[in-house]
Amino acid sequence: MFDALSDRLEGILGRLRSRGRLSDADVDEALAEIRTALLEADVDVGVARSLVAGIRARVVGEELSKSLSPGQQVVKAVHDQLVEVLGGETLRLAYASAPPTVILLAGLQGSGKTTTSAKLARWFRQQGRNPLLVGADLQRPAAVEQLRILGEQAGVPVFSEPTDPVAVAAAGLREAQRVGRDVLIVDTAGRLAIDEDLMDEVRRVSSAVSPHYTFLVIDAMTGQDAVATARAFHDALALDGVILTKLDGDARGGAALSVKDVVGRPIAFASTGERLADFDLFHPDRMASRILGMGDVLTLIEQAEREFDHDVATEGATRLLEGRFTLEDFLSQLQQVKKLGSLGGLLSLMPGVPKELKQNANIDDGQVAQVEAIIRSMTPRERGEPALLDGSRRSRIARGSGTTTQEVNQLLRQFKEAQQLMRSPGMLSGMLGGGAKGKMAQALAERMGDPGDPATAGLDSLSAGGLGGGGLGGGGMGGGLGRRSATGLGPAGGAAKGRPGSKKKKGGRVTPKGDGGRAGR
Amino acid sequence: MLALWIVLAVVVATLVVGLVVAVPRRRRGRRDGGSGSATTATIDAPPGVAPRIEAEPAPVGAPPEEPEAEVGAPPELRDRMGKTRGLFSGYVRALRSRSSVDNEAWDDLEEALLRADVGVVTTTALLEDLRSRVHAGELRGADAVVAALREDLRRSLDTTAGTGLSHEGDGTCVWLFVGVNGVGKTTTIGKVARREKAAGRSVLLAAGDTFRAAAAEQLDLWAQRTGVEIVRGAEGGDPSAVVFDAVQRAQARGNDLVLADTAGRLHTKVNLVEELKKIRRVADRPPGHVNEVLLVLDATTGQNGLTQARQFLDAVGVTGVVLTKLDGSAKGGIVIAIQRELGLPVKLVGLGEGPDDLVPFDADEFVAALFE
Incomplete structure (x- = not known):
């Protein structure tokens, strides 16, 4: 998400970062390119104009920071401006003192209201609430049917009746009060902002239920019309x-x-996939980092804090830093990382991971299971000392894991190369802040010790680390991996083939995450 | 190669996360503490009260009417797009009131095009051309520039390929409808079915969207409404199988035309695009032959529309674009970029939710509606 915009900005800013001195012409040129990048990203023409003006004011007006080169200051200005425009705060829902908390969803046709209703209902359930869905889209054929099916998947009841949208919404509210559901989510029909009759109808739906929150559902692919639409809905529904x-x-x-x-209203939630689980609060501050290709380490860290076993994680990091990382460690870390969801998704959150890697990394759980199967087919001693693995041991492992000797060889070779990559000073320091004394590590440590608001402190130190260190995006890890992939590490795709045979074997016990959703369709 | 990425991802995650998690975790509760402040206790349903959640599916929308045989007079593109006027025409009016073409005038023109979602590259190309013609003395005054721009746009959209839809060939003709989620594929098929039936063809619908909940029901309602037959598969089933069955059925019953719905899919999802390629291959197997692959595009789509068109063209050989929801305030200018860059013509335009609100694309009217 936002990758294309971040690619463009990264390219522009990458050229500036290294400059020691910037002429006015340099700044003008960069700003013109930034404007083009924003427009190609469907940023509203007027907003793009004010964004660029804001960046210019920061670059020109701000006192020169001694620790940042002029190029880096432009990067920082863009980042700060993006944070400002995206709206720093993450939504904090306040539940109504007299339940239910009523939520109304509105939007154009096809923006995804019905699916979003179900995703939101699932999200509230995860927050320990008891939502009720109301299907007030009586316009589109089978919309209520769709909501019923999705509601069932989310484990949330759906209320609707074939009357009219206003009556349905009001009846839904009474129903929620009667059975004691504490969140009411009203799905409405798609409508054009210029359709006065339908806008009037949604206004009446709104006054029938007096929603505590009214959200406009917008498709990320929308162009310049998004602003006009948002304004019209805002005027009608606040x-x-x-x-x-x-x-x-x-x-x-x-x-x-x-x-x-x-x-002047923030993005409250964002939906990032077709599964009902692909939905969460939107963190505008983090999105700015992500747009600039600095990754979203905070999200990663939060997930990890929730899911990781503390001791195992510490142990792994220590061994990694000391260069004693074995296949055994790899396996135990893999179990941890798997808790965070798909590896592909994980990569996209990391700073400095090159774009090609993110795109090519169509890593599915089957391939992960295969890697696991291979390692599990080794004896503990072999996992510690891969040098032991002669031809006959390798063929035993291949048989044991339902793979081929080639695939075993490939994994071993690549693990070795990854190990070397990790040992090389450029890699680690690159990751930790562009070779500048591990600034990212420093930033992370600061975040932990900073008495201020954790999220903001984290972002500030992270951006300072990332920017100050010459940028994670263009930094050591990106370069390192880029070179590696360019020289080519063995035949691509060799290990990618699914092996049904491996299911029966040891590694096959590790079932891919059941929530695979669409993978099997 | 892949194994390497897995290894690296794990290693990197370990490192980053390990470093953080290893640091003593302080003040953990604070981050999510705020949200609960105004909270009251969760009230569960009292045990005695059974939630009266409706069990039977509610009739949706209008009850299935008698098939409407008559096709009303198609709406005028210009009338409907008339609602969308204002912005673009506002700029043009302001521009025309100027005596000379100064920088501000060029900026206005640029902004008008950008706001119509024409895109930076196409806008720059169009304006560069006009600028050089002004310099060469070929165009004089704002009026001439606007007229020239209008003519350029009209010409670039008016292709020799035309807006006709092909019925040619022996066997069963298949039109495949593709696009990202929520652009209006199912609705478009309903409307096309009505048009084709009114033109005297015997139409069969294939409910190839087996993924989205209730998509087949939605198409079924359209089938009832227009009085055409439909082939449905199991939800979550193989869409290729549905299309295959539809072609077989059409062959057996002598239907002229199969309109195949597909699930909305983002062009970036490799597996789903592969699935679409398979649907196309299966539909193209004799006796079926795919005459049209229509990319359904929402007029509100911004610059991503060009990427969508490019990817779907590469994958399944799109033959034309259906531009939907043009009755809103969006201008759909991205089709200008799509036409210029990929040579894909717009064939049909959707102008509303009524069964007759689908008309052939007319470049003259489209451009006129933008300018007048």
Whole structure:
């Protein structure tokens, strides 16, 4: 998500970062390119103009920081401006003192309201709430049916009746009060902002249920019209926020930037996939880092803090830093990392991972299971000392894991190369802040010790680390991996083939995550 | 190669996360502490009260009417797009009121095009051309520039390929509808079915969207509404199988045309694009032959529309674009870029939710509606 925009900005800013001195012409040229990048990302024309003006003011007006080169200051200015425009705060829902908390979803046709309703219901359930879905889209054929099916998947009841949208919404509210559901989510029909009759109808739906939160659902692929639409819905319904859908495509999501700026309401939630679970609160501050290709380490860290076994993680990091990382360690870390979800998704959150890697990394759980199977087919001693592995041991492992000797060889070779890569000073220091004394590690440590608000402190130190260190994106790890992949590490795809045979073997016990959703369709 | 990425991902994650998790975790509760402040206790349903959640599926929308045989007069593109006027025409009016073409005028023109989602590259190309013609003395005054721009746009959209849809060939003709999620594929098929039936063809619908909940029901309602037959598969089933069955059925019953729905898919999802390629291959197997692969595109789509068109063209050989929801305030200018860059013509335009709100694309009217 937002990758294309970040690629563009990274390219522009990458050239500036290394400059020691910037002429006015350099700045003008960079700003013109930034404007083009923003427009190609569907940022509203007016918003792009004010964004660029804001960046210019920061670059020109701000006192020169001694620790940053002029190029880096432009990068920082862009980052700060993006944070400002995206709207720093993450939505904090306040539940109504007299339940239910009523939430109304509105938007254009096809923006994803019905699916979002179900995702939101699932999200509330995870927060320990008891939502009720109301299907007030009586316009589109089978919309209520769709909501019923999705509601069932989310484990949330659905209320609807074939009357009219206003009556359904009001009856839904009474129903929620009667059975004691504490969150009411009203799905409405898609409508055009210029359709006065339908806008009037949604206004009446709104006054029938007096929603505590009204969200506009917007497709991330929307172009310049997003702002006009948002403004019209805001005028009619007094929006509290926006839910951005279909962010999993390659749309650049400029609508996100623009809507906040124009209607002054933040992006509250974002939907990043077709599974009901692919939905969460939107963190605008982190998105700015992500747009600039600095990764989203905070999200990664939060996930990890929730899911990781503390001791195992510490142990792994220590051994890694000391260069004693074995296949055994790898296996135990893999178990941890798997808790975070798909590896592909994980990569996209990491700073400095080159774009080609993210795109090519269509890592599915089957391939992970295969790697596991191979390692599990080794004896503990072999895992510690891969040098022991002669031809006959390798063929035993291949048989044991349902793979081929080639695939075993490939894994061993690549593990060795990865080990070497990790040992090389450029790699580690690159990752930890562009060779500048491990600034990222420093930043992370600061975050932990900083008495301020954890999230903000983390971002500040992270951005300082990332920017100050010459940028994680262009830094050591990116370069390192890029070179590696360019020289080519063995035949691609060799290990990628699914081996049904491995299912029966030891490693096959590790079942891929059941929530695979669409993978099997 | 892949194994390497797995190894690296794990190693990197270990390192980053390990470093953080290893640091003593302080003040953990704070981050999510705020949200609960105004909270009241969760009230569960009292045990005695059974939630009265409706069990039977509610009739949705209008009850299935008698098939409507008559096709009403198609709406005028210009009338409907008339609602969308204002912005673009506002700029043009402001521009025309100027006596000379100064920088500000060029900026206005640029902004008008950008706001119509024409895109930076196409806008720059269009304006560069006009600028050089002004310099050469070929165009004089703002009026002439606007007229020239209008003509350029019209010409670039008006292709020799035309807006016609092909019925040629022996056997069963298949039109495949593809696109990302939520652009209006199912609705478009319903409307196309109505048009084709009114033109005297015997149409069969293939409910190839087996993924989205209730997509087949939605198409089924359209089938009832227009009085055409439909082939459905199991939800979550193989869409290729549905299309295959539809072609077989059409062959056996002598239907002229199969309209195949597909699930919305983002062009970036490799597996789903592969699935689409398979659907196309299966539909193209005799006696079926795919005459049209129509990319359904929402007029509100921004610059991503060009990427979508490119990817779907590469994958399944799109033959034309259906531009939907043009009755809103969005201008759909991305089709200008799609036409210029990929040579894909717009064939149909969707102008509303009514069964007749689908008309052939007309470049003259489209451009006129933008300017007038």
